[in-house]
Amino acid sequence: MCDTVSIAIDGPAAAGKSTVARKVAHALTYIYVDTGAMYRALTLKTIKEGADLSSEKEVLEVLMKCDIQFEQTDEGQLVFVNGEEITKEIRTDEVTRHVSAVSSYPEVRIEMVNRQQKMIAGQNVVMDGRDIGTKVIPEADLKIFMIASVEERARRRYEENKRSGYESDLEVLMEEIKRRDDIDSTRTASPLVKAKDAVEVDTTSLSIDNVVERILDLVNERVKTR
Numbered sequence: 001m002c003d004t005v006s007i008a009i010d011g012p013a014a015a016g017k018s019t020v021a022r023k024v025a026h027a028l029t030y031i032y033v034d035t036g037a038m039y040r041a042l043t044l045k046t047i048k049e050g051a052d053l054s055s056e057k058e059v060l061e062v063l064m065k066c067d068i069q070f071e072q073t074d075e076g077q078l079v080f081v082n083g084e085e086i087t088k089e090i091r092t093d094e095v096t097r098h099v100s101a102v103s104s105y106p107e108v109r110i111e112m113v114n115r116q117q118k119m120i121a122g123q124n125v126v127m128d129g130r131d132i133g134t135k136v137i138p139e140a141d142l143k144i145f146m147i148a149s150v151e152e153r154a155r156r157r158y159e160e161n162k163r164s165g166y167e168s169d170l171e172v173l174m175e176e177i178k179r180r181d182d183i184d185s186t187r188t189a190s191p192l193v194k195a196k197d198a199v200e201v202d203t204t205s206l207s208i209d210n211v212v213e214r215i216l217d218l219v220n221e222r223v224k225t226r
């Protein structure tokens with residue numbers, strides 16, 4: 001019998017997965033793993049090395065040379081590739097534009113899923129992404145499929161950018177979110193889908209704290225903490 005607890009949070013772009021996952025992990029003193037950051041790190045590294053983003057072989061070669069690590073700090077999670085800190089760089093528009101194509105490559109996904117499973121072995125974890133409940137932890141104790149209307153998700157990103165001192169266009173953000181969701185949910189290799197046993201949480205009209213509370217209630221109701 002497995003004696004650790006795992007909570008899988010999947011859903012479309014900007015639904016609030018990472019914000020909520022981090023808080024839930026903190027409340028439960030579990031580790032938190034942001035798998036999107038791993039695909040972003042690979043995309044950044046591929047761009048920096050001048051490798052061909054449209055070649056699965058070249059992207060995979062880059063991945064095999066990348067050691068991706070996380071470090072939890074009071075200010076949030078830091079992301080490193082081969083010892084270099086790239087936390088902010090992986091959030092640029094250029095990386096966001098290319099990440100869904102990079103993460104659609106089947107061989108890349110096999111390697112990433114393998115690394116993610118090793119990373120969480122023997123640990124209580126909250127993990128977020130697109131295929132956590134379906135591929136990475138199909139046996140997860142609790143699976144959440146987090147959604148929100150595309151208008152609300154774009155509005156949240158717009159506000160987030162504004163807080164960071166960066167003006168953006170709401171319509172452009174909405175189109176970018178739709179494009180990424182479309183690629184992520186129509187790719188052949190582990191597309192974004194709701195796992196059969198996942199609980200859908202629509203966050204459109206919920207505050208961050210409301211969503212965290214809802215998930216902690218679900219943990220209390222459904223997960224036998226060991």
Ligand SMILES: Nc1ncnc2c1ncn2[C@@H]1O[C@H](COP(=O)(O)OP(=O)(O)OP(=O)(O)O)[C@@H](O)[C@H]1O
Binds near residue numbers: 208
């Ligand atoms: N329930 C909520 N109410 C209001 N704002 C929220 C809510 N949840 C998240 N946010 C805000 O929405 C933005 C997007 O959230 P977050 O980055 O957690 O989404 P995500 O699903 O992890 O996105 P991605 O998959 O693109 O990384 C952030 O600015 C966050 O603070």
Ligand SMILES: Nc1ccn([C@@H]2O[C@H](COP(=O)(O)O)[C@@H](O)[C@H]2O)c(=O)n1
Binds near residue numbers: 013014035039104
């Ligand atoms: N498990 C995952 C996680 C992410 N992706 C891909 O990465 C992109 C960026 O993810 P964010 O959560 O940081 O927005 C995402 O759009 C997917 O293309 C994935 O495939 N599987």
